[in-house]
Amino acid sequence: MTVFDVSPRSTDLRERLSAFMAEHIYPNEAEIARQINTGDRWQHLPLIDELKPRAQEAGLWNLFLPPASSRDGKYGAGLSNLEYAGLCEIMGRVWWAPEVFNCSAPDTGNMEVLSRYGTPEQQEQWLIPLLNGEIRSAFSMTEPDVASSDATNIQSSITRDGEDYVINGEKWWTSGAGDPRCVISIFMGKTEPQAERHLQQSMILVPLDAPGVTKERMLTVFGYDDAPHGHAQMGFKDVRVPATNMLLGEGRGFEIAQGRLGPGRIHHCMRLIGQAERALELMVQRASQRVAFGKTLLGHQHVREAIAESRMEIDQARLLTMNAAHMMDTVGNKAARGQIAAIKVVAPNVALRVIDRAIQVYGGAGVSQDTPLAMMYAQARTLRLADGPDIVHAETVAKVEIGRQGVGGSRSA
Template identity: 80%
Template sequence: MTMFDVTPRARNLHEQLLKFMDAHIYPNEKNVEAEIDQGDRWQHLDLIDELKEKARAEGLWNFFLPPGSDPQGKFGPGLTNLEYTGLCEIMGRVWWAPEVFNCNAPDTGNMEVLARYGTPEQQEQWLKPLLNGEIRSGFSMTEPDVASSDATNIQSSIVRDGDEYVINGRKWWTSGAGDPRCKILIFMGKTDPDAERHVQQSMILVPVDTPGVTRERMLTVFGYDDAPHGHAQMTFKDVRVPASNILLGEGRGFEIAQGRLGPGRIHHCMRLIGQAERALELMIKRSTERVAFGKPLALHQHTRELVAQSRMEIDQARLLTQKAAHMMDTVGNKAARGEIAGIKVVAPNVALRVIDRAIQVYGGEGVCQDTPLPLMYAQARTLRLADGPDIVHTETVAKEEYRRQGFDTRKLRR
């Protein structure tokens, strides 16, 4: 299914992961839903913890961690982005599965930030427990009062006061903040509002239990609360943390964000392709079982056209994702920015179309809780906004095309 070579270790992990999904993930989908619905929805799940132990014992752990981040190989296999694509796709077929393998957002992005930019002390305190799956984390960047698709709009403040920083601001869509195991947040705000636009921002580590950190409410996504993970709206009022909690240094926040969001975007795309594949499988299964107008839906030409169109679009999206991953591995994230931006537009839109077709074939059952399709649709639609809306990424693709033709893209700026 790929034009790229698959390494033996990636092939072996792929086979192991498929077996684990068949043995432990798919059979437990209803059990996880039932446990979430029992009592407090915002408590972590014992079943997930049990599955995490099984996965780690089999070496199915921290697939996302890039080479060089773990030189001794203590926390993961050190896969390339390309090697990770197939594994991430498989995990993406079930919304909670990535956590079982410690490959869930926003923790993956936060761990990469700490691995790449954290001090040894920050890594010891926060990265190790995250890599071990002992705690979870959140990412506080987006704000309700500004258009955060332009990160330079962010208004939260990070002000130095002696040996501390004082933090003030309002954030929302802080993913992961609903989980009681969420212990640390990466917070983005301005340390110097008068500096050049792209060096005003900084990122800093904020322990969740710091005085002044308040979780105002949990947000729903098309009615789904995504418990026990969730997305929070939060306030930070006169929050004081040690100056040593700053990441990389003042004015480096935008740089860190770009380094964090590149891999995060492509991970989302990999998971979306897994969702699209599952939706296609469900569509085919339904079409062979459901009879309308005297014959199974599969015998109606229109249904077969939906299946064919879905297969072609999924394969195109997968190849573009693999190309982006290959470029990230070979020429670096910056040089691959056009490809990363392109797939971030393509993958959610392809997934949406395929999931919508599956819903259409299912009929009434396709929009209720008896199938995973409604949640998949909501997640795919959200990912046309998360980590940057479509229009921001299409602009990046366009600028890369102008640049390839030798045009000075600075002339495209206002």
Template identity: 60%
Template sequence: MLKELSPKAETLREKLLSFMDDYVYPNEATVEKYLKDAENRWTIPPIINELKEKAKKQGLWNLFLDHPEYGAGLSNYDYSHLCEIMGRSLIAPELFNCNAPDTGNMEVFVKYGTEEQKKQWLEPLLDGKIRSCFSMTEPAVASSDATNIQSSIVRDGDEYVVNAKKWWTTGAMDPRCKIAIVMGKTDPNAAKDQQQSMILVPFDTPGIEIIRPLTVFGYDDAPQGHAEVHYNNVRVPASNILLGEGRGFEIAQGRLGPGRIHHCMRAIGAAERALELLCKRADSREAFGSSLAEKDVIKEIIAESRIEIEQARLLTLHATHKIDIEGAKSARKEIAMIKVAVPRVAQNVIDRAIQVFGGAGLTEDFPLAAHYANARALRLVDGPDQVHIRDVGRLELSEQLKGSLNK
């Protein structure tokens, strides 16, 4: 049985729905038109800043943070319902300062940052004045196993020297990106889960080289983008190490648990919008003597889509509730389950909508193609399906066998 939303979350939900209708959907084309100009491609559309100020004034700001001092103080369960609404538009999360990778980075600062680090980096991130990026994945190794990461973080007196070749560093192309969290090895001889550390690298530090923007099925996701970034003998103060040497995996787990929930709920929002567009399109188009909506095959894919979305949402809300009650560590299996199930559902539903739209669904005239690319990418983001399936199987097997032994 689903819990009711808290009164605070319900109020925010109503305000968010109105904001999406009044400002977000009507301005998607405005943003797209601005970015199509080559001179504007890696600059920020003015409407984005205008809408951020409107959202901030309405109290629709930093909704993701459960910390009452820094954010809205909502539970994961409550925030999930808001996150789904934002996921209906690819431009929406930033407008409410709820966009990745900034959300995960802000959570890192809140949980693990020193007071000085919070003052320097967390405060402007919370205010939406700067952006950040997270450099973890490497082109030369299978980064799905993070112990493979070979980037070097070496202590040299009062400094660390960072040498790394990273890619899929989301946000690195953004002109507002001012700080990177970089993961690499501080001690290759330590225990396997204690070799990696995370360090703060200001993005104007000498030695940082942006090699190229990367595209997802041809989408460059400007103006944030995803970049290949090289760190060449980059020197930063020793105080920039996060939490201490060898604590990289600990920080990663604290960062990724809530982030996976956010990704999944946004994907459900994208699936909901795709189904809505599918139904409207089917009702407005006629083929072979009747509307598409009257065809049994269309009714079937609508039904399949609704069933899948409801299953995905319930599974995700179950995971959020377990995190709220028992913590992210206890919800590892549930988080892994949704990370596999939800992107697949989103991909399926969006694909059906594209099929109903026909050739139009492949164009930029509608949001379906971009949402499809995003959903497909999500099956790799924060770990590929196969890694999470392995974890679910391992945890389930352990629970089943433990139960058998106790009988």
């Protein structure tokens, strides 16, 4: 028995999820594209609304919620990080699939935050509708005017004024804000600029219809607008929310962030591995059918080498990610921080290499809308930045390794 053995229940869920994807997701990729490009791009998609009840009926809903956040088993499957990782890979093969199962970011991270740190009142108002798939949410952290790879740079302010907090700041890459059902955002800002470096920040719930909240523009990712989900640049000008909207307490923003980002990074990485697997499948299919210089592409050594390299790299990335998930389950997020950082560097880079090889095998079709490869490449490249850039995670890996070997490091002034 290996450390990566999962429960029979998780195996059953994998089989049922794969069957659902085969019946309802892959056959509808062209229809989703048609719906996005018909009429208002920023309206939610009727087909996804039709598929959600089917996913619920199939018992494939809120699969991401771990036992500690499953609200006494009423919501979610109560799976460990390791058990959910394999399911996340399957959903990640199609960019819009996770929403069908109520397992898409940033809602998943926000629901975990509300489950772990929200008051009963906050949970009743926001968590329950999110768990039911009735609303969507956003996460407002990154800012355009500072290097947000160091989150202590964040300058947005959260100031107490009687029974309220007043919020001011500029945020961007507020993913999900394009959807008209997105009604709440978790906002990170400074409550005490003079406090110790990692105790200055707090997180607070901000309704997006509050006076002073403006959606300034929707951002594109390599030209893709990711409608109807999207990524917004948001303005917050003298936004007033009740003091009861504070999460956990003033100065605890980094504590919440660490609880939120660990599982989220596992999810991102496993979805990327799902994309890489699909890219490899597409590569082999294309190479078996396309003829060049008198033989199929599979007959050319450099194509076979691309397939072999892709197979080996995907398997390495998956094992590394599963190991990080296993460590999170057994020793906790803090002890697994080196492994979590490592996968956040490895998985996007592996996905990029595999997708790039598939594009090369497809030729001109690979960069067109006729395959999912171009969008997959854009998403994978973005995830070398989202949740922290490569260099920040590599620095964490180095620090953990230096500490493991008991060697003293040095800090520059």
